Amino acid sequence: MSFFGFGQSADIDVVLNDAETRKKAEHKSEDGRKDKYFLFYDGETVSGKVNVTLKYPGKRLEHNGVKIEFIGQIELYYDRGNHHEFVSLVKDLARPGELTQSQTFDFEFTHVEKPYESYTGQNVKLRYFLRATVSRRLNDISKELDIVVHTLSSYPELNSSIKMEVGIEDCLHIEFEYNKSKYHLKDVIVGKIYFLLVRIKIKHMEIDIIKRETTGTGPNVYHENDTIAKYEIMDGAPVRGESIPIRLFLAGYEMTPTMRDINKKFSVRYYLNLVLIDEEERRYFKQQEITLWRKGDIVRKSMSHQAIIASQRFEGSSNPEKTPTQSNEEDDS
Numbered sequence: 001m002s003f004f005g006f007g008q009s010a011d012i013d014v015v016l017n018d019a020e021t022r023k024k025a026e027h028k029s030e031d032g033r034k035d036k037y038f039l040f041y042d043g044e045t046v047s048g049k050v051n052v053t054l055k056y057p058g059k060r061l062e063h064n065g066v067k068i069e070f071i072g073q074i075e076l077y078y079d080r081g082n083h084h085e086f087v088s089l090v091k092d093l094a095r096p097g098e099l100t101q102s103q104t105f106d107f108e109f110t111h112v113e114k115p116y117e118s119y120t121g122q123n124v125k126l127r128y129f130l131r132a133t134v135s136r137r138l139n140d141i142s143k144e145l146d147i148v149v150h151t152l153s154s155y156p157e158l159n160s161s162i163k164m165e166v167g168i169e170d171c172l173h174i175e176f177e178y179n180k181s182k183y184h185l186k187d188v189i190v191g192k193i194y195f196l197l198v199r200i201k202i203k204h205m206e207i208d209i210i211k212r213e214t215t216g217t218g219p220n221v222y223h224e225n226d227t228i229a230k231y232e233i234m235d236g237a238p239v240r241g242e243s244i245p246i247r248l249f250l251a252g253y254e255m256t257p258t259m260r261d262i263n264k265k266f267s268v269r270y271y272l273n274l275v276l277i278d279e280e281e282r283r284y285f286k287q288q289e290i291t292l293w294r295k296g297d298i299v300r301k302s303m304s305h306q307a308i309i310a311s312q313r314f315e316g317s318s319n320p321e322k323t324p325t326q327s328n329e330e331d332d333s
Helices: 307-321
Strands: 010-016 024-028 034-040 047-053 061-063 066-076 083-094 097-098 105-109 124-134 143-151 164-169 172-178 182-184 188-198 200-213 224-235 243-249 260-261 266-278 283-293
Touching: 010 124, 010 143, 047 124, 066 105, 083 105, 164 266, 164 283, 172 266, 172 283, 200 243, 224 243, 224 307
Parallel strands: 034 143, 182 283
Antiparallel strands: 010 047, 024 034, 047 105, 061 097, 066 083, 066 124, 124 143, 164 172, 172 188, 188 243, 200 224, 200 266, 260 266, 266 283
16 A cells, blocks of 8 residues: 655655565455465564655655554554554664665564464454655655464364263253364364254254454454354254264365454454254254464474474374375465
8 A cells, every 4th residue: 555645756665575485375355355465474584675766867855764664553443543553663774865866775674573363354454564654744655565474373282172962951962072172274173963862853953163253342342253164964853863973174264263362452263053953943052162273384494483393393293194185385264
């Protein structure tokens, strides 16, 4: 996004040093459109060049300084006037003076902390961007370059299975079990449902994945529920003693890692919702939270020490359960 003032006499551009080789990731904008952005991880260095191109060679451009900023900020849609910055770094590239010809300035932000994943939701947006500015007396010349940050996690040391019961006295008794409670974004949810007592006529049964976005604090809390996936378990009446297996592949759905109390501004949580519908259209359901996390198989040279350890720990723990169809690259979803 550029901000050009009236009578602008120069263009400004931001170019990353590794733009030719750096991986890009798809990210959804507020209007639902998907674009590709340069992908970074926590602890990686962000470096590049700021190009200031004079529109009229030979004509002087007076300025009050040239700078570049690296910013991480959270924007709540119901409070758009306030941007909550959790990362704010500034590099001065030139002192106040004048430019007589087009000029390029090098910059480097070393081992930048990027603690949270980029996110665009229904009520909140978390973004990272570079902003280069030529400060002028009347109107600044500015250019922004958005990037996307993914947070990588290590393989969970504790990942217990989920066991629950659904019951209506003397009418229905169901037990269901999922193989674990924490899943990476390309994982498979494996489970089984047991019908111990069935005295009502069930005609349909499904599992939904629900994303719950929570923004604000105190009395100004907003909850937005979004059904990410619907998985039909059965269509017809089960009988006592029957068991139904479940295999739900997550790779095909757009999801982020679980995000809890991000900068005390918002949370994103995911739930498995078991839904039963009887012949009289009555609905019975049971909900259980699951934790989603992002795995990375490739260790980038410039990745932070913490991310390297996380990736190595995951590889050591997960090789036995890898299947030939699993990708060797970090998840782009």
